[in-house]
Amino acid sequence: MDLQNFVNRVNDLWGQPRELGFHGLPHKASTFIVTTSSCLVELIEIPFVVITLTEIEIVNLERGGLGQKNFDMIAVFKDFKQGVFIVDSIPSTSLDGIKEWLNTTDPKYYESRLNLRWRPILKTNIDDPEQFIEDGGWEFLNTDVSDSDSDKFEESDKGYVPSDMQSDSGSEDEEDDKESLVESE
Numbered sequence: 001m002d003l004q005n006f007v008n009r010v011n012d013l014w015g016q017p018r019e020l021g022f023h024g025l026p027h028k029a030s031t032f033i034v035t036t037s038s039c040l041v042e043l044i045e046i047p048f049v050v051i052t053l054t055e056i057e058i059v060n061l062e063r064g065g066l067g068q069k070n071f072d073m074i075a076v077f078k079d080f081k082q083g084v085f086i087v088d089s090i091p092s093t094s095l096d097g098i099k100e101w102l103n104t105t106d107p108k109y110y111e112s113r114l115n116l117r118w119r120p121i122l123k124t125n126i127d128d129p130e131q132f133i134e135d136g137g138w139e140f141l142n143t144d145v146s147d148s149d150s151d152k153f154e155e156s157d158k159g160y161v162p163s164d165m166q167s168d169s170g171s172e173d174e175e176d177d178k179e180s181l182v183e184s185e
Contacts, residue, residue: 024073056078059075059109060116061109061111061112062112070091072086081126110138110143113143
């Protein structure tokens with residue numbers, strides 16, 4: 001009886017709540033995947049899965065939407081050469097829990113209604129990372145920004161010149177900056 005009490009107390013302290021987990025297909029068979037504050041873990045089916053969140057750049061939730069029974073979760077690694085980790089056929093009932101978990105952890109997540117072809121996307125990112133950043137990085141996945149909003153952003157950015165890009169025409173500008181800092185009244 002003392003052993004059982006000890007096991008229960010340890011489990012209360014260290015046990016991971018199962019409501020944070022979800023069913024999905026990380027490989028060939030459906031299994032239970034547990035989310036923690038720092039990892040995504042599946043230790044039931046071989047090959048086992050332990051992915052630390054520090055390895056993940058972004059997460060994309062695909063095929064989620066009204067009327068869908070399942071959706072897919074794609075984790076894009078910071079090292080684009082590693083590819084992506086895909087969990088297929090996650091029940092839609094788990095979507096809110098996964099979003100809640102992602103909101104409390106580090107990686108940014110996006111939602112899309114379609115499955116994306118990740119191999120060409122990552123190849124483009126590896127081949128020309130500067131162009132990827134100039135094109136807005138992962139914001140092409142952001143479905144919250146409508147076309148009219150993106151036009152407004154483009155129009156408002158036309159006159160913007162980053163401060164490190166401005167030419168140093170002389171010391172007059174520097175003196176004006178110093179004067180404006182002194183004038184606090």
